[in-house]
Amino acid sequence: MEIIIGTYEEFLVGYRLVSKSEDSPGFDSEDVSKRKKLFLKQSFSNHAHSGSIRTIASSNKFIASGASDEIINLINIKHRVEKGTLSAHNGTITDLKFFRSSYLFSASDDGKICVWDTHKWQCQKILHGHKGSIKSIDLHSSGKILLSLSSDKTLRAWNLIKGRCAYIINIKDVANQVLWSPTNHYFAIVFNDHIDVYDIGNGSIVHSIVKNQLNYSKRLGKLLFIDDNHLIISGDEQELIIYRIDISEVINRFNAHENRVKDIELIDLETIKDDSLYLEQFSKSTKFLVTISSDKLIKIWSIDCDNLKTPPILIAEIDVDCRPTCMTVWTNNQNLQLNGGIDIPELKLSDEELETCRAKLKSKRIEKQNQIATIQNTVNSDTNTSNDSNSNEFLESNQKDDDDELIIKSMRSESKILKSKSRLKGKKLPRRHKILNDKKNYLKKISTKRLKNKK
Structure with a gap:
């Protein structure tokens, strides 16, 4: 597991999560918890841009970063080499999203969304429509729908199969973030002073969270879905809030940093395949919450998703000695993670579709049986005295005759062409x-x- 942050100082910096064993320096034998203690260690740094970095995205193989210099920088994280840069925008890169390891979606202040093929790194499509800068984008887990949020006070849903806008929702204020729920049944829009949760079925607001309900005085920031019913809310304050939608209540809040929280990420432990981290010490319901702040700290918290009322436990932190702006988390099993590489869910047929499929199969079987019956009747009428072997030979000869007729027909059609040429x-x-x-x-x-x- 590796945390990559973007900074105001134009650098990308990576930090790897490692464990401290009994043989490591600084181990205290009296403190048993240190036997399995985790800590962060810097893995790389790269002066990737000539402007402050605004957004980062990760796939199974690549790290993409966008900045105010209007350029997308690419790093092959597996081989630790620079891949190159992409330039198709005329404004600050505001958001980046990978779909698996196949496509990269980039949004900018110029109002355009570019779709990049990650094999050839060519811009396959540009989605036009927004009249203002794009604030945020998010992909449906199927890769068929893209939501985009703009300063023109509209939310657009894009049909990526047809490559055009499917519908537009007008909103009252300029929003900062849009994101899908884990099941894709809902999506949320984050404003400065409230959050609206929409039902994808009818496109209407099913729940609205006002800042006063949260006892929040400053601007709201990043939002994460734990599941369809629980949210993690951050903002310009030091606190993080866990909110339950169905009862409209804050069920937990804790001080994460000494300054405002800049970005948050939720990591499923199944996406981390590293035996050296002793992840078996955590329960199956545990997830890692990664936070970065203006206080120059990266922190990793363990959250028990079965009991969200219990306060999260700080398991690792590091002072990065720079001003972080954004982050992404790269794991060695990225396709399972919904926030980075997106896993396509298994397609399921409805009962009606299953019935129609069964009916079609039945009709095909009946047709085949009728054909076999007619052939057998003709064979029996022509050769009453023949045995089973002769009838089988007759069937095979009929099939050969049919094949011969097809060959003759094709030869005749070819001969017509030859005749027309000879004329x-x-x-x-x-x-x-x-x-x-x-x-x-x-x-x-x-x-x-x-x-x-x-x-």
Whole structure:
């Protein structure tokens, strides 16, 4: 597991989560908890941009970062090499999202959304429509729908199969973030002073969370879904809030940092495949919450999703000595993680579709049985005295005859083409040849007339 942050100082910096064993320096034998203690260690740094970094995204193989220099920088995280840069925007890159390891979606202040093929790194499509800068984008887990939020006070849903806008929702204020719920049944829009949760079925607001309900005095920031019923809310304050939607209540709040929280990420432990981290010490319901703040700290918290009222436990932190702006978390099993590489869910047929499929299969079987019955009847009528082996030979010969007829038909069609070509050599010439012959005859006539006049 590796946390990559973007900074105001134009750098990308990576921090790897590692464990401290008994042999490590600084181990205290009296403190048993240190046997399995985790801590963060810097893994790389890269001066990737010539402006402050605004957004980062990760796939199974690549890290993409966007900045105010209007450029997307690419790093192959597996081989630890720079891949290059992408430039198609005329404004600050505001958001980046990967779909698995196949496509990268980039949004910008210029109002455009670019779709990049990650194999050739070419811009396959540009989605136009927004009249203002794009604040946030998020992908449906199927990869078929993209939500985009703009300063023109509209939310657009894009049909990525057809490559066009499916519908538009007008909103009252400029919003900062849009994101899907884990099941994709809902999506949320985050404003400065409230949060609206929409039902994807009818496109209406099913729940609204006002800042006063949260006892929050400052601006709301990033939002995460734990599940369809629980949210983690951050903002310009030091606190993080866990909110339950169905009862409209704050069920937990804790001080995460000494300054405002800049970004948050929730990590499923199933996406981390590293035996050295001793992850078996955590329960199956545990998830890691990663937070970064203006206080220059990265913190990792363990959250028990079965009992969200219990306060999260701080398991690792590090002072990065720079001003972080955004982050992404790269794991070695990224496809399972919904926040980074997106896993396509298993397609399920409805009962009606299953019935129609079964009916079609039945009709096909009945047709085959009828065909076999008619063939057998003809065979029995023609060869009453023949045995089973002869009838089988007869069926095979009929099949061969049918194949021969098909071959003969194809040969006849080919022979027609050959005949039409051979006719060109005869009297019936195409118009082009006819014109040429007429010209030759005309020239001959003129030449003979001139010779006669001279004489």
